[in-house]
Amino acid sequence: xxxxxxxxxxxxxxxxxxxxxxxxxxxxxxxxxxxxxxxxxxxxxxxxxxxxxxxxxxxxxxxxxxxxxxxxxxxxxxxxxxxxxxxxxxxxxxxxxxxxxxxxxxxxxxxxxxxxxxxxxxxxxxxxxxxxxxxxxxxxxxxxxxxxxxxxxxxxxxxxxxxxxxxxxxxxxxxxxxxxxxxxxxxxxxxxxxxxxxxxxxxxxxxxx
Amino acid sequence: xxxxxxxxxxxxxxxxxxxxxxxxxxxxxxxxxxxxxxxxxxxxxxxxxxxxxxxxxxxxxxxxxxxxxxxxxxxxxxxxxxxxxxxxxxxxxxxxxxxxxxxxxxxxxxxxxxxxxxxxxxxxxxxxxxxxxxxxxxxxxxxxxxxxxxxxxxxxxxxxxxxxxxxxxxxxxxxx
Numbered sequence: 001x002x003x004x005x006x007x008x009x010x011x012x013x014x015x016x017x018x019x020x021x022x023x024x025x026x027x028x029x030x031x032x033x034x035x036x037x038x039x040x041x042x043x044x045x046x047x048x049x050x051x052x053x054x055x056x057x058x059x060x061x062x063x064x065x066x067x068x069x070x071x072x073x074x075x076x077x078x079x080x081x082x083x084x085x086x087x088x089x090x091x092x093x094x095x096x097x098x099x100x101x102x103x104x105x106x107x108x109x110x111x112x113x114x115x116x117x118x119x120x121x122x123x124x125x126x127x128x129x130x131x132x133x134x135x136x137x138x139x140x141x142x143x144x145x146x147x148x149x150x151x152x153x154x155x156x157x158x159x160x161x162x163x164x165x166x167x168x169x170x171x172x173x174x175x176x177x178x179x180x181x182x183x184x185x186x187x188x189x190x191x192x193x194x195x196x197x198x199x200x201x202x203x204x205x206x207x208x209x
Numbered sequence: 210x211x212x213x214x215x216x217x218x219x220x221x222x223x224x225x226x227x228x229x230x231x232x233x234x235x236x237x238x239x240x241x242x243x244x245x246x247x248x249x250x251x252x253x254x255x256x257x258x259x260x261x262x263x264x265x266x267x268x269x270x271x272x273x274x275x276x277x278x279x280x281x282x283x284x285x286x287x288x289x290x291x292x293x294x295x296x297x298x299x300x301x302x303x304x305x306x307x308x309x310x311x312x313x314x315x316x317x318x319x320x321x322x323x324x325x326x327x328x329x330x331x332x333x334x335x336x337x338x339x340x341x342x343x344x345x346x347x348x349x350x351x352x353x354x355x356x357x358x359x360x361x362x363x364x365x366x367x368x369x370x371x372x373x374x375x376x377x378x379x380x381x382x383x384x385x
Contacts, residue, residue, distance in 0.1 A: 135370055148253040
C-alpha cells in the first residue's frame with residue numbers, strides 16, 4: 001500500500017492512503033446486496049430469484065477466494081490471516097490502548113471473521129444446490145443426485161447455516177460500529193471510496209506492518 | 210382379598226390410561242410425519258419424472274397412486290389427542306442452540322417433529338375442506354396419469370401442489 005499524500009507533509013498531518021482495491025469493494029457491497037436479496041426471496045418464496053441470487057453469490061465468492069491470492073496487498077489472505085499470537089495481541093490492544101493502531105486492511109481478528117463469513121457463504125450456496133422444498137417441487141440444480149429426505153435435511157441445514165452467517169455478520173457490523181463510536185475510526189467510508197485518512201506517521205507504521 | 214386386588218388393578222389401569230393415550234398419540238404423530246414425508250417423496254419423484262426429457266408414465270402413475278392412497282389415512286392422522294403439545298421450557302443455551310441448529314437438523318434419525326398447528330383442531334370445517342380439495346386433486350392426478358398427455362399431467366401436478374400449499378398456509382408452521 002502506497003501513501004499517495006504529499007510526501008513532504010510532516011508527521012501528525014492527515015494523509016490519504018489507498019486501503020481497498022476496486023474488486024474488494026465491489027465484491028463487498030455486492031455480497032451485502034445479494035445476502036439481502038437471498039434472505040428476502042427465501043422469506044417471500046420467490047424461488048426463481050432466490051436461485052439467481054444464489055448463483056451470483058457463488059460467482060462472487062469464488063472470485064473473492066481467487067482474489068485472495070491474486071489481489072492487491074490488503075485483499076490477500078497471506079496479509080490478513082494471522083496466527084494466534086497476533087490475534088491475542090490485537091484483542092488485548094483493543095481494550096488496553098485507546099489510540100489508533102493505524103492498521104491498514106483487516107485486523108487479525110476481523111480477518112478471521114472474514115474467512116468465517118466467506119467459508120460459510122461458500123458452504124451455504126453449495127447446500128442450496130442440493131436443497132429440496134417441502135413439496136418436493138422446487139429444488140437446487142443438483143438435487144436430483146440426492147433423495148427427497150436428504151434434500152430436505154440439506155434444506156434445514158441451509159437454514160441453520162444462514163443463522164450462523166447472521167452471527168458472524170453481526171460480529172462484523174458490531175466491530176465496525178465499535179471502531180466508529182469508541183475509537184472514532186470510520187471503517188465504512190474506506191470500503192466505499194477505497195481511501196483512508198490517517199496521520200502521516202501512522203500511515204508509515206501501518207504500511208510497514 | 211379379591212376386592213382389594215381388583216381395586217389395585219383398577220387404580221393401576223386408571224393411572225396407566227393417560228400414558229397409554231399419550232403413547233397412542235405419539236404413534237399417530239409418528240405415522241403422520243412419516244406419511245407426509247412419503248407423500249413428499251412421491252411428489253419429488255413425479256416432478257423429476259415430468260421435467261425429464263423422456264418421462265416414464267408408469268412412474269408418474271405409481272407415485273400418483275401412492276399420494277392418492279395416503280389421502281384415505283389423513284383424517285386418522287389428525288384425530289383429537291394428536292394436537293401439538295406444550296413444549297417444555299428451555300434454558301438460554303438450549304434456545305440458542307435450537308435457533309442456530311433446529312433440533313431436526315441435528316437429529317441423526319429422521320425428522321420426527323410435527324409442525325401441525327393447533328388450528329387444525331379448532332377450525333375443523335376449514336381443515337376438512339382443505340383436505341377434500343387435496344383428495345379430489347390427488348384422485349384427478351391418478352386419472353390424468355392414466356393417459357398419455359404429459360402437459361396435462363404437469364398441469365395437474367401444479368394444481369395438486371396448490372392444494373398442499375393452501376392447507377400449509379393456514380395449518381402448518383411456517384418453518385421453511
